[in-house]
Amino acid sequence: MPVKLKGLIYKSVIRPVLTYGSETWAVTKKHVQSIQVAEMKMLRWMCGVTRLDKIRNEYVRGSLGVRDVADKLQENRLRWYGHVKRRPPEYIGNVALDFNITGQRRRGRPKLRWLSVVEKDMESCGLSEDDVQDRAKWRKNSRKADPGARRRDSR
Template sequence: MHIISAGWLKWRQASGILCDKRVPHKLNGKFYRTTIRPAMLYGAECWPTKRRHVQQLSVAEMQMLRWFCGHTRRDRVRNEVIRDRVGVAPIEEKLTQHRLRWFGHVQRRPPEAPVRNGVLERVDNVKRGRGRPKLTWDESVKRDLKDWNISKEIALDRSAWRLAINVPEP
């Protein structure tokens, strides 16, 4: 995926800092969260992500985290241990948070807003092709709401939404 290659591009630009043994792991994690992860999740709120895409993102993220911790897969260090050492949440959670936050923004817009017309309107009289229908953005939002056990009303209320998914206040 092109977003993973964008993340690796940022990684290569910052590898001198990230791979330096004198820099603490927590500081590396903070640097990762502020530079590399946003490059990988740019525009993620609009993607109808399949589980395969999320898996590819998490694999790339763990490769980066293992690399600047100085571990390989052969060392058999669990992902949770590395995440705790670096202080980084799973990229799947962040992807879901981005999508649900954008969903709240879109839903709070007036119905005549262009973003509401383009995203949430479905055309019923179009003949579908053969095979499984393509995953849509609203279907992935519904899946996220169901997986995180959040109602639509909580997703629309900013403060309740932050409490429901444990997002720190800005």
């Protein structure tokens, strides 16, 4: 089976399973690392390459035409955030995003919140909350295309 076809199968079957529900995860570096490890194990197995062959991850991804799963996780989060923010303000998702809990927090380091992960993602993509309504700009700046993927002119 050609390597590019394996990459297409990975993108259409395996990656969606790997990232299912990732839009709502408050992803930590540890989570991303474990998903990247699982992804690279699968990609290396598909190519018939082992770690002993000392072939870099970028080369394996490039030969299959696959983007890093961390970029795709970020893309999924931003896409879902855009969908929610474009809904009416009384939509339950927007109510939940703006909800503040009163009272004192527990001692120690605060837990990572989903909204702080999304804000960091927006900062890295050069987006602001005002850009949500401009769908073309939001999509252009938040999407991370796979290498070698052809762009469609209709969008």
